[in-house]
Amino acid sequence: MAPRLLLSMPLHAITEVYGEAGLRDRFGLELESFPDDERKQLEAALDLASRLHADDRRVREPYLNHLLRVAIRIIRYYGVRDADVLTAALLHDAVEDHPAELGGLEPDESYPVATEAALTELARRFNPRVSELVRSVTNPEYDPARDRHEQYREHVAENLERDPWARVIKISDFTDNGVGVIHTSSDKAYRSATKYRPLVPKLRELVGRSDTPLSTQAKEHIFDQLDLAEERFAAILDD
Numbered sequence: 076m077a078p079r080l081l082l083s084m085p086l087h088a089i090t091e092v093y094g095e096a097g098l099r100d101r102f103g104l105e106l107e108s109f110p111d112d113e114r115k116q117l118e119a120a121l122d123l124a125s126r127l128h129a130d131d132r133r134v135r136e137p138y139l140n141h142l143l144r145v146a147i148r149i150i151r152y153y154g155v156r157d158a159d160v161l162t163a164a165l166l167h168d169a170v171e172d173h174p175a176e177l178g179g180l181e182p183d184e185s186y187p188v189a190t191e192a193a194l195t196e197l198a199r200r201f202n203p204r205v206s207e208l209v210r211s212v213t214n215p216e217y218d219p220a221r222d223r224h225e226q227y228r229e230h231v232a233e234n235l236e237r238d239p240w241a242r243v244i245k246i247s248d249f250t251d252n253g254v255g256v257i258h259t260s261s262d263k264a265y266r267s268a269t270k271y272r273p274l275v276p277k278l279r280e281l282v283g284r285s286d287t288p289l290s291t292q293a294k295e296h297i298f299d300q301l302d303l304a305e306e307r308f309a310a311i312l313d314d
């Protein structure tokens with residue numbers, strides 16, 4: 076595949092035609108213009124994510140595809156080249172999904188203890204800012220007595236309120252899950268639409284804020300994506 080063609084392809088087309096290998100190649104091409112030290116950090120983040128999520132799958136694809144699209148979208152559509160933000164994007168589910176493994180603890184360790192150990196490990200391997208960004212997008216242990224989705228929304232709103240860079244990661248994650256809802260099975264799509272639809276107004280409001288570190292053009296792109304997500308959620312839930 077000619078590099079220039081791969082660089083001009085939408086992420087959904089790379090996913091469908093070339094799968095994980097194509098998304099990895101595209102990510103590598105995006106990294107070519109980064110300074111050496113930043114490129115090395117991002118390659119280390121991708122290696123770590125690849126190891127932790129090696130056996131994870133989404134409905135139709137390896138989990139790694141999601142992480143690669145989330146990071147590439149931030150570079151290409153949001154125009155963000157901050158290596159710590161991109162490192163956290165690649166590892167945004169690492170603490171939530173593999174806390175004990177990342178933290179070097181036994182698999183039966185409690186979630187709160189393993190989460191702290193995993194975040195400490197990210198600070199050691201990368202830096203404290205990467206660790207704090209991942210903390211902001213890591214769900215806490217839910218209270219079994221309360222509605223999970225409601226707790227999820229409260230957590231997202233609280234953390235994105237205080238951390239403008241975490242908004243950038245969460246929005247790319249949301250786009251992949253929300254706009255990308257057309258790429259999954261109908262029961263998964265229904266569950267995703269139920270979970271994510273109530274977040275749309277909050278994300279719209281956060282994106283519009285002056286301290287959200289994105290260009291006007293990137294914000295307009297994201298507003299269009301939020302409209303598309305809402306259109307798809309409505310079709311799934313209201314019809």
Ligand SMILES: Nc1nc2c(ncn2[C@@H]2O[C@H](COP(=O)(O)OP(=O)(O)O)[C@@H](OP(=O)(O)OP(=O)(O)O)[C@H]2O)c(=O)[nH]1
Nearest residue numbers: 084085086087088090091136144148250251252254255258
């Ligand atoms: N093929 C595929 N794509 C998925 C999947 N999950 C999420 N996506 C992403 O979901 C978004 C919407 O899918 P599209 O097929 O592009 O729908 P659209 O043209 O109407 O926007 C895309 O991101 P985007 O930011 O709009 O970027 P782009 O793909 O348009 O470059 C796509 O990359 C999946 O399982 N398969």
